[in-house]
Structures are given as structure tokens and as C-alpha cells.
Amino acid sequence: MSTIVMPSAFDLARAVCPAGTEIQAPSVRFSAQIGTPAWPFISSRTTEQALPGTLIVRPGLDQGLGYADEVDDGEGEQDRDRDGGLWARVATDLSGTGTVQNALPQPYRQRALVDGLLCQVCAGPSAKGKDGWLFVLPGGPKVPSVRDTQWGEGLIEATPPVCLSCAHLSAERCPSLGRVAALWVKRPTLYGVYGTTYRLGPRGIEPVGPGIAKYETPALGWTVATQMLRELTETCLDQGLTARLRALHTRRRPKAPPRCPHAGLPSSNPDVLNRNLG
Numbered sequence: 001m002s003t004i005v006m007p008s009a010f011d012l013a014r015a016v017c018p019a020g021t022e023i024q025a026p027s028v029r030f031s032a033q034i035g036t037p038a039w040p041f042i043s044s045r046t047t048e049q050a051l052p053g054t055l056i057v058r059p060g061l062d063q064g065l066g067y068a069d070e071v072d073d074g075e076g077e078q079d080r081d082r083d084g085g086l087w088a089r090v091a092t093d094l095s096g097t098g099t100v101q102n103a104l105p106q107p108y109r110q111r112a113l114v115d116g117l118l119c120q121v122c123a124g125p126s127a128k129g130k131d132g133w134l135f136v137l138p139g140g141p142k143v144p145s146v147r148d149t150q151w152g153e154g155l156i157e158a159t160p161p162v163c164l165s166c167a168h169l170s171a172e173r174c175p176s177l178g179r180v181a182a183l184w185v186k187r188p189t190l191y192g193v194y195g196t197t198y199r200l201g202p203r204g205i206e207p208v209g210p211g212i213a214k215y216e217t218p219a220l221g222w223t224v225a226t227q228m229l230r231e232l233t234e235t236c237l238d239q240g241l242t243a244r245l246r247a248l249h250t251r252r253r254p255k256a257p258p259r260c261p262h263a264g265l266p267s268s269n270p271d272v273l274n275r276n277l278g
């Protein structure tokens, strides 16, 4: 009988980090460890800043954006996802320096989690049952009832799924989970990306602002992605688990929570941001 060995969160984070974008670890060892409630796999650190990359309009029929250095030495392995989306270039720092930013997903790690349907906190297998994968989202119905069974149907989400253990730990710790919804999703279909959209103006390439681009549409060619999205269909709100997570949250956080750290990120679509647990 063969045993499947899952890579550690650290190893996975290194594997999805493009060559040349990892910040070298300092000689001092820090205690922060990726893939834990203190540093969810999805969350960036303040040291993981944007890296330079000059955008160009790619020649040919398949017009859209690319990086200037693609012309000389080919596209970087991680510059695009497998559906052709172009991704922002960002540093990876696994040394644990800086401060964790739960409101800001690290693009390469978020992509790996959404693509692989892995747990957003520990990067292990997410919970999966007969009704699909478990997604734990803030902003659920005030008092869930049988009428809300299909709550979440059709949501476009940047939030990866979660395992049961991390769902419970997050409910206790995360200030945004007062009205959490535990959702089983049979068909979380890859949808597209969230990022910065651009257009070709009189003075060249100019940013338009944050936006969503669906895969296999012209908009994809004009977006530099920072998050991968799935559309949640065939959803089923788990009333029992939702109630248990809300009770855990209330028990650990009986007073009015401070302002949620997930609320500070600029967004044109609140449905796809600020939902990662932490």
C-alpha cells in the first residue's frame, strides 16, 4: 500500500515561489512559521513587496499584456497561470520577518491554494465530503435557516477552502467570523482572476483600476492578476457546522470585536476580497 506524503507548508511555499523572487533568509532565526494560525499560508508578510516588471503589449493576433523580458528569454514559469492569466511579480519571504498581513493574500500562494483546493491556513488537504469542499466565509445570513440552504450559490470567490481543524481554530481567532457561513461546494469551478486592469491609451499602457477578468475572455489579456477566482456552484450551507463555528467565535470573542483587519483593502468587489481567515 502506497502512502501519499504531503509536502510541508514551507516546502510548498518554496515550490510555488518563482525562481529569483525569494528573499534570502537572514542569519537570525524568527519564530513565525508559515502554515499556522499565526501565519496562514495565504497571508502575505510586509516584506513581500511588489517586484519590478515592465509591461508591454504583446505583438500578434493574441493581443494583450506581457512582460518586456519575455521577448528576450521567454516567459517566467510563474508569470502566467495555466489558463494564460498574467500575474503580478511579488517577492516571497519565508524567513518570517516583517509582519503578517491577513488582509492581503500573497499572490503565488493564493493561486496554489485556489488551484489545488488546499486549506488556506495549513496548505494541507481541505475538508471534503459528499457535498463537496468546505468553504468558510464571513458575512453569512444573520440567522441561518432552511431557506438559506443554498446561500452562497454563484459567488465568485478568491477564498480557498479550509480543513475542519483550521476552520475551528479560525472561528476562535478571526474577528471577521462573527457571521461565518460554513458552506459545502460540489462545483467550485475555476472562473478567472482579480487584479489590475489596463488599457492602451494615447501615451501607452495605462492602468484602469482593480477588476475581475474571466478566463477565455479578451479582458484576461489586459489584467495583471493578484488573485485566482472560483465560482461556487451546487452549494449547501451546513447549518450545524455554521452554528458551532459561530458559538466558538462568541465564546472566545464575547465583546464587540475591534475593527476587522480584513476591512482595509481597497476593492471594487467586496465579494472576492478580504475573506481569508486569520
Ligand SMILES: [Zn+2]
Residues within 6 Å of the ligand: 119, 120, 121, 122, 123, 124, 162, 163, 164, 165, 166, 167
Ligand atoms: Zn488546515
